[in-house]
């Protein structure tokens with residue numbers, strides 16, 4: 390459902406514009422005064438607690454309500470004083486969000502910065518209609534029959550009580566109705582909302598994610614980059630490179646395989662065995678794996694007759710990573726307000742700049758997987774070398790080095806990442822095997838069926854990262870609410886991009902929220918990372 394919330398000073402043209410938008414988008418207009426203020430002014434003598442009042446409003450919506458303009462204005466003020474300056478927005482959301490059959494609602498006649506903040510926090514599309522005072526005064530004199538002084542007073546009162554002009558700073562869209570006609574304004578809102586709701590024609594990336602751009606062909610820039618640079622012969626060469634490691638280990642094993650016991654890693658281990666490797670299965674642990682991960686990994690390693698090691702990688706947490714854990718958890722403890730939402734969106738964009746392994750900063754990682762990645766990548770390198778091998782294979786279904794493509798250099802879609810942090814030490818290669826094999830989830834499923842693997846009870850075949858990590862799970866709900874999109878959507882989008890899963894499968898996995906009661910801090914305390 391799309392909700393548009395129109396704000397502006399008296400005389401900015403809200404009501405006329407609301408009607409125009411409603412016709413364009415087949416939307417229903419809900420006037421705050423008609424839906425909330427008039428019924429209360431007409432029927433409720435003594436104001437009860439908020440919950441009771443909203444229940445009364447539900448009943449009153451079936452009756453006719455007459456109140457004078459003056460009574461309504463007084464009631465506006467009384468409601469604001471008793472229930473807080475964002476009461477009208479809360480009431481409208483309570484009354485119209487559930488059970489509304491209309492795909493689009495236009496809220497009009499709400500007043501003030503606090504109502505606007507509430508609407509923006511709850512993912513309404515907030516439009517602020519700007520108008521210069523002279524025009525507003527002229528319009529009020531004409532439409533309400535005010536004298537000039539009355540119009541001036543009205544504007545002054547509005548500004549003192551509701552600070553309406555401040556909405557300009559938080560609105561999704563600002564329109565100056567002094568100069569722009571109603572028709573053009575409505576068209577601009579329609580077009581902007583269309584962009585705001587855009588989803589890639591191929592994958593599940595949306596315009597809500599500030600890191601995603603859209604191309605003229607309707608693809609997101611990730612899908613577009615992939616399709617431009619994909620070359621199957623290059624992947625064939627990389628597979629041959631992988632096979633060149635067979636029999637090369639200086640100890641017992643020629644390769645490591647990351648194993649979680651889930652579908653992708655289990656199928657990967659099976660393929661590596663079939664290719665003729667002598668692998669060691671490893672499960673890296675930062676202390677917040679779900680309880681089932683270790684027993685399942687052991688069970689799968691046993692089933693595939695492969696030695697298995699659990700590797701505690703908490704020793705890879707540096708002071709700068711520790712500071713990131715602390716800051717990230719602190720952000721997740723903030724109250725659910727618009728300020729927190731804006732801080733989240735800023736931190737999300739910022740975290741993406743510190744994705745590099747070489748990064749020496751301690752940013753907040755709204756997407757917790759980016760934080761874990763810092764430790765995990767360094768562990769891939771050290772632990773692989775320690776065991777006398779030069780390659781580690783992962784059950785990752787997407788390609789590597791996307792950032793190289795975006796930097797505009799000569800680029801080939803690749804399934805191998807070279808890790809060489811020190812020039813005088815050997816490189817370790819990380820292979821994304823299912824991607825190199827261009828496998829689909831259907832093929833993985835068929836392979837696993839043969840060896841008797843099925844998803845554990847309550848799990849789907851396709852899941853977001855929070856299924857396999859308690860830290861991600863503890864942050865998922867809040868991150869999704871505050872970002873307006875699932876924090877793991879970029880990863881699942883890429884699985885769609887490469888054809889591993891379908892768009893429908895990704896949307897289903899992203900729509901699911903994993904029930905979990907521990908807070909991020911509790912998860913990290915249990916993992917002995919934070920005190």
Ligand SMILES: [Zn+2]
Pocket residue numbers: 589590591592593594608609610611612613882886
């Ligand atoms: Zn896409």
